[in-house]
Amino acid sequence: MNFQNMIAALQRYWAERGCVIMQPYHTELGAGTSNPATFIRVLDPSLKEWRAAYVEPVIRPTDGRYGENPFRFQHYFQYQVILKPAPEDVIDQYFGSLEALGIDLRKHDLRLVEDDWEQPTLGAWGLGWEVWSDGMEITQFTYFQQLGGIDLEVIPAEMTYGLERLALFLQGKESVFDLEWAPGVTWGDVYRENERQWSRYNYEEARVDVLERRFDEHEAEAGELLDKGLPLPAYDQVLKSSHAFNLLDARGAVSVTERAAYIGRVRKLARRFAQLYVGADGDAPD
Amino acid sequence: MATLLIEIGCEELPAGACREALAQLPGVAERALGVAPSRILITPRRLAVLVDDAPAKTADHWLKGPPVNMAEKAAAGFAKRHGVAVESLQERDGFLGVEVPGKPLAEVLPEQVDALVNGLAFSKTMRWDDSGLRSPRPLRWTLAMVDAETIVGDTTFGHRFTSGPVKVPDASAYLETLRAAGVEPDQDARRAQIVQSLDELGGWGDPNGVLEEVIFLVEHPLVIDGRFDERYLQLPRRVIETTIQHHIRAFPLGENRFAFVANGGDPDTVRGGLENVVGGRLEDASFTFERDVEVGLDGLAERLGAITFFAGAGSYADKTGRLPKLVEALGGGEAALEAARLAKADQASELVREFPALEGHVGAEYARLAGYPEAVSAAIDEHYLPDAADAPLPQTEAGRVLSAADKIDTLNVSFGLGHKPTGSRDPYGLRRAAIGLCRLAAEGNLVIPREQLEPEVREFVEERFEGLVDLPVEYVRAARRSEVRDLGSVARLARALAGLPDERFAPIHTAYTRSERLAEKEEGAAAELDPALLAEPAELEVAQAMERLDPQLEGSLEAGDFDAAVESAAEIGPALDRFFEEVLVMAEDKAVRANRLRLLLNVRDTLGKLGELSQIPR
Numbered sequence: 001m002n003f004q005n006m007i008a009a010l011q012r013y014w015a016e017r018g019c020v021i022m023q024p025y026h027t028e029l030g031a032g033t034s035n036p037a038t039f040i041r042v043l044d045p046s047l048k049e050w051r052a053a054y055v056e057p058v059i060r061p062t063d064g065r066y067g068e069n070p071f072r073f074q075h076y077f078q079y080q081v082i083l084k085p086a087p088e089d090v091i092d093q094y095f096g097s098l099e100a101l102g103i104d105l106r107k108h109d110l111r112l113v114e115d116d117w118e119q120p121t122l123g124a125w126g127l128g129w130e131v132w133s134d135g136m137e138i139t140q141f142t143y144f145q146q147l148g149g150i151d152l153e154v155i156p157a158e159m160t161y162g163l164e165r166l167a168l169f170l171q172g173k174e175s176v177f178d179l180e181w182a183p184g185v186t187w188g189d190v191y192r193e194n195e196r197q198w199s200r201y202n203y204e205e206a207r208v209d210v211l212e213r214r215f216d217e218h219e220a221e222a223g224e225l226l227d228k229g230l231p232l233p234a235y236d237q238v239l240k241s242s243h244a245f246n247l248l249d250a251r252g253a254v255s256v257t258e259r260a261a262y263i264g265r266v267r268k269l270a271r272r273f274a275q276l277y278v279g280a281d282g283d284a285p286d
Numbered sequence: 287m288a289t290l291l292i293e294i295g296c297e298e299l300p301a302g303a304c305r306e307a308l309a310q311l312p313g314v315a316e317r318a319l320g321v322a323p324s325r326i327l328i329t330p331r332r333l334a335v336l337v338d339d340a341p342a343k344t345a346d347h348w349l350k351g352p353p354v355n356m357a358e359k360a361a362a363g364f365a366k367r368h369g370v371a372v373e374s375l376q377e378r379d380g381f382l383g384v385e386v387p388g389k390p391l392a393e394v395l396p397e398q399v400d401a402l403v404n405g406l407a408f409s410k411t412m413r414w415d416d417s418g419l420r421s422p423r424p425l426r427w428t429l430a431m432v433d434a435e436t437i438v439g440d441t442t443f444g445h446r447f448t449s450g451p452v453k454v455p456d457a458s459a460y461l462e463t464l465r466a467a468g469v470e471p472d473q474d475a476r477r478a479q480i481v482q483s484l485d486e487l488g489g490w491g492d493p494n495g496v497l498e499e500v501i502f503l504v505e506h507p508l509v510i511d512g513r514f515d516e517r518y519l520q521l522p523r524r525v526i527e528t529t530i531q532h533h534i535r536a537f538p539l540g541e542n543r544f545a546f547v548a549n550g551g552d553p554d555t556v557r558g559g560l561e562n563v564v565g566g567r568l569e570d571a572s573f574t575f576e577r578d579v580e581v582g583l584d585g586l587a588e589r590l591g592a593i594t595f596f597a598g599a600g601s602y603a604d605k606t607g608r609l610p611k612l613v614e615a616l617g618g619g620e621a622a623l624e625a626a627r628l629a630k631a632d633q634a635s636e637l638v639r640e641f642p643a644l645e646g647h648v649g650a651e652y653a654r655l656a657g658y659p660e661a662v663s664a665a666i667d668e669h670y671l672p673d674a675a676d677a678p679l680p681q682t683e684a685g686r687v688l689s690a691a692d693k694i695d696t697l698n699v700s701f702g703l704g705h706k707p708t709g710s711r712d713p714y715g716l717r718r719a720a721i722g723l724c725r726l727a728a729e730g731n732l733v734i735p736r737e738q739l740e741p742e743v744r745e746f747v748e749e750r751f752e753g754l755v756d757l758p759v760e761y762v763r764a765a766r767r768s769e770v771r772d773l774g775s776v777a778r779l780a781r782a783l784a785g786l787p788d789e790r791f792a793p794i795h796t797a798y799t800r801s802e803r804l805a806e807k808e809e810g811a812a813a814e815l816d817p818a819l820l821a822e823p824a825e826l827e828v829a830q831a832m833e834r835l836d837p838q839l840e841g842s843l844e845a846g847d848f849d850a851a852v853e854s855a856a857e858i859g860p861a862l863d864r865f866f867e868e869v870l871v872m873a874e875d876k877a878v879r880a881n882r883l884r885l886l887l888n889v890r891d892t893l894g895k896l897g898e899l900s901q902i903p904r
């Protein structure tokens with residue numbers, strides 16, 4: 001099964017189970033969790049039910065390897081499913097999606113192996129597993145407990161499929177570049193040159209002074225928008241400041257002490273956003 | 287008597303939670319059920335308790351009411367509260383009461399199941415719905431049976447993929463029912479199966495200790511062996527082991543083979559997937575490895591200036607620059623000096639960024655590839671040892687020297703910046719470093735001059751001996767106040783002091799303590815001892831003994847012969863005893879008194895070379 005058919009099969013499977021099929025977000029994200037379709041919907045205490053699924057391209061500048069390493073990329077794809085509240089048969093539903101991809105669950109060794117999740121910049125954590133398929137980690141499965149430092153009233157289940165890993169498994173290939181994306185077209189055809197150029201940008205060419213300024217600007221604007229009671233536009237500024245930090249990190253411009261300070265600044269914004277969004281009183285705790 | 291089964295079904299529990307449950311369930315079950323469980327069976331998907339001979343009903347019990355002499359006033363109320371007729375109240379030991387019959391097990395079981403679930407305490411728990419329950423992972427079913435009767439729930443569940451809901455015909459048939467449904471519920475049986483299969487494959491190792499975790503990762507252990515491409519054998523051995531053990535909890539079988547414990551599946555299919563995964567991971571590591579090797583260890587060392595050691599303490603290049611002086615002070619030779627120059631180079635490698643636990647080892651492998659002498663490579667390899675309380679010490683002399691130099695530098699610099707461990711917080715691992723130094727000195731016989739430790743660091747390090755040396759802490763405290771020059775001698779001196787029989791120790795302890803007390807009157811003491819003023823035989827004897835003892839002690843301490851030192855001090859014990867019996871220190875004559883005080887101060891100073899003996903309680 002090629003890459004695009006795999007995505008199509010997942011879309012159909014989760015749409016049939018009542019998911020809203022969303023689209024990728026319009027700014028750089030380090031993980032599909034940051035997409036408002038997950039982060040904000042899960043946080044929203046007035047929204048008792050929400051089911052969504054979508055592809056998310058994730059941008060992680062420090063994972064780039066100039067298109068030379070067949071397993072590491074600064075840009076790759078997740079398939080994100082969020083079910084709020086977590087249904088009782090959520091695990092069966094998940095394994096059903098693998099069957100929909102043609103995986104024979106009795107032939108393979110499929111396993112849920114403890115892997116708790118934490119995202120300090122978002123003040124978020126949850127408990128869950130990585131899903132192994134014959135030792136290959138193909139999905140991260142998390143029951144969120146806290147987002148933006150706030151205990152969730154309704155516990156959702158998040159499933160994040162690593163699409164490249166899943167495709168390696170389905171296609172039995174040894175390099176992501178060799179994965180078939182569509183008939184006659186490989187993953188490498190589509191993205192290898194992208195990896196070369198972006199790795200060079202991330203590691204060598206991105207302007208440190210510009211990024212530092214951008215971080216400050218996004219942070220300031222997020223703060224102003226929060227003050228004006230506009231959490232949704234403010235949230236985008238939080239995401240953009242987070243991306244500016246990731247680029248600074250790739251450029252090697254962040255020392256160990258500065259790193260903690262940057263992360264603290266993003267976390268503070270994320271918490272303020274969360275507090276404002278859920279209508280909680282008082283200042284965001286640190 | 288009945289057989290009782292309680293099974294709590296879960297989504298896949300972490301291995302750590304399974305072990306917590308295993309430790310707690312015997313006690314928790316006994317408290318909840320009032321009878322000790324016969325078996326505890328735990329898999330990632332179930333916590334089960336079996337009781338072979340459960341009483342069919344709970345015990346009868348006596349409900350005590352008002353005293354007989356209050357019957358008129360209180361008996362009716364008591365009877366009414368408990369729903370019995372007043373006439374049925376009985377008298378026992380002067381009190382009215384009623385014998386309440388036990389309830390059938392089936393009736394109380396649901397409550398007992400709740401008590402059992404609530405009785406478990408896990409270190410990390412979650413919520414998953416609005417039930418208010420907390421558990422390490424969602425609880426999905428409960429099955430409680432008394433013999434063939436199902437009291438709570440309906441079915442158990444077999445293997446997640448090869449089975450489904452399964453009726454248990456009788457509580458006593460629980461094990462065979464699950465085994466027929468693809469689940470081995472007994473953790474010990476799973477361990478035995480895994481070990482037996484690994485033994486059949488032969489040559490297996492478990493360097494990172496994953497077996498105890500693997501037992502709780504499967505319900506149906508199936509050991510599958512696999513291979514990877516031999517070209518990955520160029521990677522450092524521990525990189526391969528870590529990849530295999532950490533990423534897929536598999537066991538190295540030597541060469542390019544490994545064994546994986548699956549939870550089922552078709553062996554050939556699973557093997558194909560595993561070999562792909564391991565190949566991919568090793569390819570990834572090889573890619574990183576080859577890039578590092580291209581730069582070379584010396585090239586990596588040149589990049590250390592850009593890597594912060596920790597905030598305020600400069601870079602790893604600065605640290606590397608400080609090491610040679612320490613190595614020399616520790617008597618290190620050429621190999622240790624060369625190793626010091628290269629010890630931290632792997633901090634600049636990509637492989638250590640991927641495998642942080644392999645720092646040192648990676649640098650050593652790169653040193654070997656660069657053709658450095660084995661003594662240099664081995665020292666780099668070992669210089670983080672000992673990295674745990676029971677970890678081995680470096681095997682080579684250069685390794686011990688480099689390890690100590692690195693730790694002394696880390697401690698001196700951290701304390702200088704005010705990073706002292708507080709309570710349980712020790713983010714820089716300073717306690718571990720200090721214990722490492724103590725063990726290098728005491729067990730590794732490395733001469734670590736105490737003067738190389740900043741005063742505060744020295745206190746902190748030597749305090750570790752109190753927990754390390756198997757003696758009452760006071761001996762260590764006494765020895766710490768001695769002037770022995772090296773760290774290991776503190777421990778050895780403490781042992782020598784503790785080894786002296788009490789009757790021999792008593793006189794010098796008394797002399798030291800009394801002299802120390804008199805030292806408070808020091809202004810009364812003469813500046814120098816005047817032999818001409820010594821009149822009493824006992825004081826003459828002490829003065830002469832001191833003249834002999836002082837150089838003798840110095841010599842023994844210098845030679846590191848602490849038993850001889852303590853022994854020679856003990857020899858003057860009888861003279862000191864006599865002195866205190868026969869000589870009046872606070873003599874009328876001012877000059878004589880001052881001279882005797884001086885003599886005692888000399889006694890204190892000389893004996894004090896063995897430490898602050900008054901610390902030792904007698």
